[in-house]
Amino acid sequence: MQKTLSEHLLFRIDTTCNMARFYCLSIEPSLFGDAALVRQWGRIGTRGRAMVDLYRSEAEARQAFERLLAAKQKRGYRLDAGRHHAA
Numbered sequence: 001m002q003k004t005l006s007e008h009l010l011f012r013i014d015t016t017c018n019m020a021r022f023y024c025l026s027i028e029p030s031l032f033g034d035a036a037l038v039r040q041w042g043r044i045g046t047r048g049r050a051m052v053d054l055y056r057s058e059a060e061a062r063q064a065f066e067r068l069l070a071a072k073q074k075r076g077y078r079l080d081a082g083r084h085h086a087a
Contacts (some may be wrong), residue, residue: 001076005044006025006026006027006062006065007022007024007026007027008024008025008026008069008079009022009023009024009079010022010023010024010069010072010073010077010078010079011044011077011078011079011080012075012076012077012078013048013074016035019041019048020044020045021038021041021042021043021044021070022041022042022044022046022048023040023041023071023077024038024039024040024041025037025038025039025068025069025072026038027030027058027061027062027063029049032054033059034054034055034056034057035054035055035056035057035058035061035062036052036053036054036055036061037052037053037055037064037065037068038050038051039051039052039053039068070086074086
């Protein structure tokens with residue numbers, strides 16, 4: 001496996017609600033040869049929190065990655081923070 005197989009950095013910014021959040025998803029190899037889905041989230045400018053989910057295969061991790069990516073985009077997270085400012 002490669003070092004990082006896939007990574008997306010999402011932002012949710014709404015100045016009317018004083019909201020500035022980030023959500024990072026990445027698939028990385030684990031020490032045991034399986035795939036790890038790494039999630040990091042929090043307020044922009046902070047370290048935030050992190051969670052690692054282990055999967056038996058890269059394909060399983062990719063399914064979870066795509067499912068989480070779609071859910072976050074449905075909740076208003078965008079890939080480009082510069083285009084997602086509330087009016």
